[in-house]
Amino acid sequence: MNMEKKALESLLSIAESIYNQLKNGEIPEIKISTRTKYNIEFNEESEVWVYGDRTSTRTAKTLKGAYMMLRMAYVMGFIKDQLRINKSSTLRELYYISENWGLAKFDDQSDSDRLIEDLEILTAFQREHFHIRPEEDGATVIGPVRIREETRRGVREIHCQEDVGEGGYQIPVNVDKLEFVDHDAKFVIAIETGGMRDRLVENGFDEKFDAIIVHLKGQPARSTRRLLKRLNTELNLPVVVFTDGDPWSYRIYASVAYGSIKSAHLSEYLATPSAMFVGIRPTDIVKYKLPSDKLTEQDIKALNAILTDPRFDTDFWKTEVKLQLDLKKKSEQQALAKYGLDYVTDVYLPERLTELGVLKA
């Protein structure tokens, strides 16, 4: 509760500053970190990408700024009330609640989500501390790890292989409330697509290689990323990320490993800098002669954007992305099925994981 109290104090200090500016007859303004890839920098200490010094000023002089501040005032009032009566709500609920706010109502949930992120950046607290939850998207874990979870029905201990069905253990919203009891795992493999996750589960990959399989479900939710970070730092398990071979998948990897641009203020909490990229790589398309699709215009644009993204400023990524632009091709994880359903678990992954040093030769 202490955290919540501090978070609220921090939040109210922002309100205080707007109030004082109004009182002094000054046009209220708020400085906030610029949220673009040009304003993230590598933090040597934590090895993740965080916001730099660039800020932009929102001022009530413009309509956009005035609306932002008005909505912020309403959201702050809402959070204040919510914390006082110890309730919580989801991002989506908050968006619907704003329906009653007249002029302060949000036009789109992305606007309210963004405002909550702004408040996180401004206060250096997380939305969980404001009791604002995401919509749980039910990412899952399967593997040799036993966890202890506080549930509404009391404390439960769950073994993520023995006590769960094929679907695996569903990651809760607040991962910080989990406790790792014991484990037999050697590494963690995070997988982008459901089809590939099921393939690995069906082939018994988790048992055969003592792996914890985490389903990312596309761009991973915060709780999923937080879980990966905890498995990595608390259990000292290497984390590998297995995705499709296209620019959107590389961004999924980047958000796991380096932190995302949208929530760079949380990178130190969410990112796993040591996470390794297993594939699919553009070189794999050539090496394994994978079935492929043509790059779309958006793909090409995204690849070019990656070339200027500081998070991808390594020889590995430059070479791979340029190769892909030359190939004009992309491949999915499941393209490996060309060589049979077991190829990925019997050949591709062992080969690659050995290369990466995760499996001993």
Add this chain to the structure above:
Amino acid sequence: MSSEHKEISIAEFFEKNKHILGYSNPSKALITCVREAVDNSLDACEEAGILPDILVKITKVSENTFRIVVEDNGPGIDREHVPRVFGKLLYGSRFHAIKQSRGQQGIGISSAVLYAQITTGKPAVVTSKVEGGKAYRFEIMIDTKKNEPEILREEDVEWYSPHGTRIELEVRGSYVRERKQSVLEYLKETSVVNPHAKITFISPDGEVFEFDRVSDVPPEPPKEIKPHPHGIEIGTLMAMLKTTKARDLKNFLKSEFVRVGDKISEEILQKAGLSPDLTPSQLTREDAERLVNAFRETDLLPPPIDCLSPIGSQLIMKSLMQEYSPEFVYAVTRKPKVHSGHPFLVEAGIAYGGSLKEDKVSVLRFANKIPLLYQQSGCALTQAIVSVNWKNYGLQQSKSELPVAPMVILVHVASTNVPYVSESKEAVATVPEIIDEAKLALQECGRKLKEYLDRKVSIQKKKKKEEELMRILPLLAEKISEVVEKEMVDPEKVIARIMGKVYVSRAVNGNKAVVEISNFSNSRKRLRIYEMCDGGINGNRTAKWDVEINPGETERIEYEFSGRHVNSRPLVEGIEKELVAGAEVVNYEYGEEST
């Protein structure tokens, strides 16, 4: 065979071919009769420098017969000229003169008389009076075989008017209401391009329409000029050679043409290979042709332009303003140009929005100040309008069509020789020079319209933004005060700062008060502040201070008072209400000296 060949007079010819002169159907015929009479009146007044005051009255005689009366305050017509002016076709004072005039061929009014005579058998009744003389009345018909006037009756009459002419005609026709092609529309458009004229119209329904003059200055009457060598036809030249008084060719060129002096006439003759000493009347057809070719090869100054009488952009704007009450009006008068040796100039004007509501553009076409009501699509002036890309100026337009906007577009071409498509003066022929000039004039109007529309949009945007900010900021102040649980903060000063206003506030502490005036605008402001206390300020019930304050600065007035303030907010004077926040604006007399 030969027995069937016989000479027909012009009057007879017209009798059989009424459509050529604009009498093709009953409604058009009625308009044409009115038009011929009104054009004559306007021309006569213009030449005499009189501000026209014209009465047009149409009464219904039977189902398809109407009586037309057109009365003017013009100079009147000499008694001996009256029969021929009204009773003979191709009789006129203007046919040979090179200057801008409404009538050109001398057919106009006599054709109306003939039309009346053919359709109703009634004579024209003409009353006229020259200043200082007596009024006389004629009843005239036309002997169509001879094309000569036939006077049925002639008498002296009493007439209240000091001078003027009145014509009465009874014609077969049809009166249409509220149509683009109607007597009313013709008179309305006529008044637009003749802002110095007052026209009163009494319709067959007894309604009275008054078109007042917006200018009290009669237009400068156009001057007559001699022909310009460019554009003269060989036949005309040969006729001139026959009748000239000049004894040799060089003098002929110098005296009969404009823009030809010693040097130029020698140059022309050298190019034509003709001797300057030749006697003009002895030149052959071949000589004349060489002369015309030499004209073409010689660079000449364009004809002088005082033979033209434009309306003027200012008057066009005024007229459009008066007639249509638009929100925006603009007009252009181009410099004169030449087509086939004839000087011409184009004027264009647009009226936009305001009481013009319908999104249908009305086109007003004029030639020598005559409204052109028919053949809109076949007219060079319309072609010029549709050839302009109005999308550039913020209007909607389909290709090769009129733009879509609540707008009136006026185009006027003035020339010593308007190239009409036909004798009935319904449309201007597609002469490239005229179309180009009209297009340039319209484009200039379009640019001004765009500027206006852009400004309007940006002002509206700014106003909308301000209104919205004014709603948001008080809400922000209210909510933020609630969140921090402090007293309600007044956002007025911040609003004043954002909106660039002058903000006045008063803070009271015991028996001392401080009035602060902050100038958030971007110009220096002078104003006067009043404060009133029931117990007095520095000994008086009311105190005032004059303040001058630069942009961005704050002035402070401190004073002691007793009792309570009578005015809840400081009173200010000498500044517009919209520019002040936090104070009441009052107006005594201070505003007059502050500029």
